[in-house]
Amino acid sequence: MSIKIEHLNYVYSEGTAFERHALRDVNLELPDGQFIGVIGHTGSGKSTLIQHLNGLLRGTSGAVYYNGRNIYEEGYPMRELRSKVGLVFQYPEHQLFEVDVFTDVCFGPKNLGLSPEEVERRAYEALRQVGLKEKHYKKSPFELSGGQKRRVAIAGILAMEPEVLVLDEPTAGLDPRGRDDILDQVAKLHAERHITVILVSHSMEDIARYVERIIVMNKGEVRYDGAPREVFQHYQELEQIGLAAPQVTYLMHDLAGQGWPVDTDATTVEEAADSIYAALAKKC
Amino acid sequence: MIRDITLGQFYPADSVIHKLDPRVKLAGTMVFIVSLFAFRAPEAYVVATLALAAVIRLSKVPLKFMLKGLKSILMILMITVVFNLFLIPGTPVLRIWKLTITQEGIETAVFMAIRLVYLIVGSSVMTLTTTPNSLTDGLEKALRPLKKIHVPVHEISMIMSIALRFIPILLEETDKIMKAQMARGADFDSGNIIQKAKNMVPLLVPLFISAFRRANDLAMAMEARGYHGGEGRTKMKPLIYAKRDKLAYLSMLCYLVVMFLASRSGLVERLLGL
Numbered sequence: 001m002s003i004k005i006e007h008l009n010y011v012y013s014e015g016t017a018f019e020r021h022a023l024r025d026v027n028l029e030l031p032d033g034q035f036i037g038v039i040g041h042t043g044s045g046k047s048t049l050i051q052h053l054n055g056l057l058r059g060t061s062g063a064v065y066y067n068g069r070n071i072y073e074e075g076y077p078m079r080e081l082r083s084k085v086g087l088v089f090q091y092p093e094h095q096l097f098e099v100d101v102f103t104d105v106c107f108g109p110k111n112l113g114l115s116p117e118e119v120e121r122r123a124y125e126a127l128r129q130v131g132l133k134e135k136h137y138k139k140s141p142f143e144l145s146g147g148q149k150r151r152v153a154i155a156g157i158l159a160m161e162p163e164v165l166v167l168d169e170p171t172a173g174l175d176p177r178g179r180d181d182i183l184d185q186v187a188k189l190h191a192e193r194h195i196t197v198i199l200v201s202h203s204m205e206d207i208a209r210y211v212e213r214i215i216v217m218n219k220g221e222v223r224y225d226g227a228p229r230e231v232f233q234h235y236q237e238l239e240q241i242g243l244a245a246p247q248v249t250y251l252m253h254d255l256a257g258q259g260w261p262v263d264t265d266a267t268t269v270e271e272a273a274d275s276i277y278a279a280l281a282k283k284c
Numbered sequence: 285m286i287r288d289i290t291l292g293q294f295y296p297a298d299s300v301i302h303k304l305d306p307r308v309k310l311a312g313t314m315v316f317i318v319s320l321f322a323f324r325a326p327e328a329y330v331v332a333t334l335a336l337a338a339v340i341r342l343s344k345v346p347l348k349f350m351l352k353g354l355k356s357i358l359m360i361l362m363i364t365v366v367f368n369l370f371l372i373p374g375t376p377v378l379r380i381w382k383l384t385i386t387q388e389g390i391e392t393a394v395f396m397a398i399r400l401v402y403l404i405v406g407s408s409v410m411t412l413t414t415t416p417n418s419l420t421d422g423l424e425k426a427l428r429p430l431k432k433i434h435v436p437v438h439e440i441s442m443i444m445s446i447a448l449r450f451i452p453i454l455l456e457e458t459d460k461i462m463k464a465q466m467a468r469g470a471d472f473d474s475g476n477i478i479q480k481a482k483n484m485v486p487l488l489v490p491l492f493i494s495a496f497r498r499a500n501d502l503a504m505a506m507e508a509r510g511y512h513g514g515e516g517r518t519k520m521k522p523l524i525y526a527k528r529d530k531l532a533y534l535s536m537l538c539y540l541v542v543m544f545l546a547s548r549s550g551l552v553e554r555l556l557g558l
């Protein structure tokens with residue numbers, strides 16, 4: 001049970017003056033249950049890549065396997081795939097259209113042909129999981145704040161109970177508080193539902209705290225792929241492609257450079273603090 | 285996928301034709317079209333062909349793009365040719381079952397086809413080498429005299445350029461919303477007409493909201509930057525004729541004179557008579 005991408009290429013507007021090679025020979029294996037971060041500079045092909053995971057874009061060449069079956073096969077059940085791989089687009093609140101929040105969240109499961117009771121059960125469950133208060137359920141989605149709208153939109157995908165949840169820059173345009181709230185909810189979801197979560201972002205800081213694996217994209221290619229501490233070791237190369245490692249990485253390298261016995265692989269503020277305490281204890 | 289259609293119009297290249305003042309290109313297109321219909325002699329078409337070929341060559345736009353516009357009128361072209369071929373009375377040349385093709389029919393059909401093709405290709409030269417914005421700029425300036433009779437020229441051209449600017453944005457937005465709803469299991473392809481219309485709701489509602497939001501934002505942004513209509517408004521890049529523009533007008537005049545002389549010369553007839 002996994003997603004496998006082989007030699008995937010994608011070219012926008014092929015054969016015109018506006019041709020754009022957006023993905024180059026991408027090979028990835030995304031096993032079940034992982035919490036994966038996809039990171040890259042604007043225009044590096046992150047959004048293009050994730051739209052291949054549920055078949056919205058079809059690779060110019062290469063193949064995508066879902067649970068071992070090639071999704072470009074003749075007669076592959078595309079709509080079923082889209083319910084299994086839930087894709088939350090960037091600014092998902094722009095897709096809300098129903099008269100009230102609850103009905104909007106029901107749209108996805110209803111399209112799966114489920115019974116009305118099941119549809120409602122899933123909608124409640126999804127709204128609960130994104131942490132939206134019950135008093136908002138019967139409001140028009142357009143009365144809500146930006147962060148609340150985004151939760152509703154994410155619930156709309158969750159209600160389809162996907163096996164893989166892909167979020168394209170879910171924190172774009174939110175304030176720090178809203179950003180942390182959404183990311184915490186996503187982390188909780190991953191823990192509760194044991195689903196694969198793929199989180200797209202251009203901020204290392206966001207991603208480093210949550211994910212167990214980072215895929216770095218640059219100019220349509222996969223540049224690095226590994227655990228956060230492995231990837232951050234390349235912090236100098238990351239800078240060259242317009243990305244920065246988390247601030248603690250720089251701090252730890254500076255301290256190590258001055259002779260402090262700290263762990264330069266620390267990726268979060270907590271880890272860094274522990275390591276610095278330990279180093280201080282040793283010195284004194 | 286949707287983006288291809290809109291961007292297909294303007295073809296960016298570094299050429300003399302691209303650099304010409306949009307007013308010159310508007311006038312040139314008009315002169316060319318009028319000349320096609322004003323002169324009927326075969327010599328005139330030789331001149332028109334040469335002129336068109338020269339301009340296309342200068343524009344550095346591949347011929348493929350020039351001819352793209354013809355696809356859309358292929359049907360009309362065929363119908364025109366067929367009707368002219370069979371319905372014009374005159375000296376019979378060929379007889380197929382009950383239909384006769386006449387000498388005059390062939391002539392008219394050929395001329396009509398050439399005219400239509402040149403009309404489309406000629407205007408394609410303009411749209412392929414001029415950005416929509418500079419085209420509306422040119423229109424505004426060219427139509428300025430109409431202000432005297434209280435035609436809101438500036439407002440009209442502003443509306444036009446904003447509308448043009450929004451077309452690709454809204455198409456992109458449509459593409460995005462469609463994909464987002466498809467990710468939620470929406471189906472835009474199957475079902476009967478009523479079903480299909482119903483299925484459009486999840487696309488149209490967000491699209492309208494987005495269009496209004498954008499319009500609102502734009503109005504705010506314009507207001508914030510002191511926009512107050514056309515009165516006393518200056519331009520960052522005012523349209524001023526350069527030397528090449530004057531040369532272009534001169535070439536147009538030459539073109540008309542040559543065409544006039546050529547169509548009077550009877551050259552083709554004499555050549556055929558020999």
Ligand SMILES: Nc1ncnc2c1ncn2[C@@H]1O[C@H](COP(=O)(O)OP(=O)(O)O)[C@@H](O)[C@H]1O
Nearest residue numbers: 012020022041042043044045046047048049287
């Ligand atoms: N619909 C489209 N048509 C043409 N080119 C596109 C389209 N969408 C994205 N691109 C181009 O493909 C490249 C990758 O874009 P994208 O996947 O959106 O990057 P990211 O999400 O990492 O910012 C960019 O250069 C972008 O300009």
Ligand SMILES: [Mg+2]
Nearest residue numbers: 046047090168
């Ligand atoms: Mg993106």
